[in-house]
Amino acid sequence: MSANVDAPRGPLRTVASDLANALAFLTIVPLRAPDPGARGLAGASAFFPLVGALVGALAGATRALTADAFGPLTASVLAVLVLAVVTGALHLDGLADTADGLGARGGGAERRLAVMRDPRVGTFGVLALVAWALLLTSALAELSDRDALVALIAAGAASRWALLLHAMAAPPARPDGLGAAFRVPAVTLAAATAVAAGVALLACGALPGLAALGAAALAALATTTGAHRLLGGRTGDTLGATAALSEAAAVLALLAIWHS
Secondary structure, three states: OOOOOOOOOOOOHHHHHHHHHHHHHHHHOOOOOOOOHHHHHHHHHHHHHHHHHHHHHHHHHHHHEEEEEEHHHHHHHHHHHHHHHHHOHHHHHHHHHHHHOOOOOOOOHHHHHHHHHOOOOOHHHHHHHHHHHHHHHHHOOOOOHHHHHHHHHHHHHHHHHHHHHHHHHHHHHOEEEEHOOOOOOOHHHHHHHHHHHHHHHHHHHHHHHHHHHHHHHHHHHHHHHHHHHHHHOOOOOHHHHHHHHHHHHHHHHHHHHHOO
């Protein structure tokens, strides 16, 4: 008798599959996603904060290992480069496209959405990328090696959680594309919230951890409000922009608390 390929998977196999999907989507780790479709991505989203924390840990380790040789500023530049390279600049591409779309003149939402689909990066996109990199690098350069490490871990988790908040709060702006296909079930958001909160609180402590989560949530609120008003809803690009902006916001919030 042939095996039933549609038989339900066990819980451990499901967890492994969802984690592999999350890693394959959010990073350049050479994994073959077991379920690369929208359904698999929805299940994998519970692990987005964990993957974000792992990426942040790698960037933070880079900062710590290179600070003695190059100084905190250059080491922070290297850490930010690691964030971009390990993720394949996925979120930064969304940030640049969103900035170009919002900066488009005339034509309303349809015009802005059309600009966002243009593969070329315009002036507003370049400015957004430069501002993101400068803000994040300068903030990290002000922190000790340990604080930079835990800040990047917490911000990585909080920002990928904020991405899910944006996906839940904003309707799709188009009937096609990642923005329309990516749907986050309530139970998945609850699991991701628990993971993000656990990582942020364990890494930074109660008050700083809550500040990182709050800053990421505020950034998600801002992108969601802007997407509603100017685009008619979310797209794959606004999801990426939310992650990038929330990451920077969380690090800046931690810097403000630790320097107060």
